[in-house]
Amino acid sequence: GNDTAHKLSLLTSLAFGTAIAADDIYLEGITNISIEDIQAASDLGYRIKLLGVAQRTDSGIEQRVHPTMVPHDTVIAQVDGVTNAVAIESDILGELLMVGPGAGGDATASAVLGDIADIAKSRPGAQHVPAFGRPAKALLPYKRARMQSHEGGYFIRLKVVDRTGVFANVAKHMAENDISLESIMQHSKHYADPAEPKTIILVTHATSEASVRKAIVSIKGEGYLVGEPQVIRIERPKAW
Known part of the structure; x- marks a missing residue:
């Protein structure tokens, strides 16, 4: 980059x-x-x-x-x-x-x-x-904006242990941070070992980066995450 x-x-x-x-x-x-x-x-x-x-x-x-x-x-x-x-x-x-x-x-x-x-x-x-x-x-002096003021949609990928209630708990933390979800899905292979971590993929509607980061921190505190979450911004430009 x-x-x-x-x-x-x-x-x-x-x-x-x-x-x-x-x-x-x-x-x-x-x-x-x-x-x-x-x-x-x-x-x-x-x-x-x-x-x-x-x-x-x-x-x-x-x-x-x-x-x-x-x-x-x-x-x-x-x-x-x-x-x-x-x-x-x-x-x-x-x-x-x-x-x-x-x-x-x-x-x-x-x-x-x-x-x-x-x-x-x-x-x-x-x-x-x-x-x-x-x-x-x-040329004017450069004034840096607050990065976490950016708003847009987000793709979030989480690897979690296969435990009852994890799906609902993730959705709860999103709601607590005023994050509206466009979709939430669980990816798993039919032949996967039940003990292996499961992948949850979320796509949000427009929200702030600060809200997403805050929700991720809360989810990390629950103890069911495996590895680091993946967060990718989504852009939906009209003319691009």
Whole structure:
């Protein structure tokens, strides 16, 4: 996710006129994504993509890079290989999506030539547009938003011991934190050993990250969890 984070920091400065703040990006890579998560996402109608998202909020600018579930019928779900996609939400034009090569010899050469042309145009006496749309000294200080203010849907995968009442207890902790569930299901193989942990998969309606984390902490305290829970954000963009 580091490459995505550095690209995002540049795009954030271009979009909001702020100083580059690559070190202030909330960053999750794909290390913890398992084949089980990929299969569950497919069964639910999603694909998992590594997204970089920047958004201006009341508390500042939120920058985050993390695996995200997106509906499989959206354009961004079909972006594979060296192709990149940039989605922009604007006040006048609405949502825009640009898709093109983000790596490879031709794409890199084109970007380098573009930089050289910009340097040539910035010679003394020539009129040019600054790289960030304004002089670097005019960029605004970056104010980091509270990450846990983000709201959206969530995919939650739990491995639990096979014990009566666990299913209901998980649902109870979600309700206590005002989390509305879109679906809750238990995955198990018919030939599995009854003593093996069972997998519970939850999909929530839009909720806050703080509520999800609080519910997970409560569930951990019950003693029936096996390993660490998996939490993946879900994005349902209109134009992506």
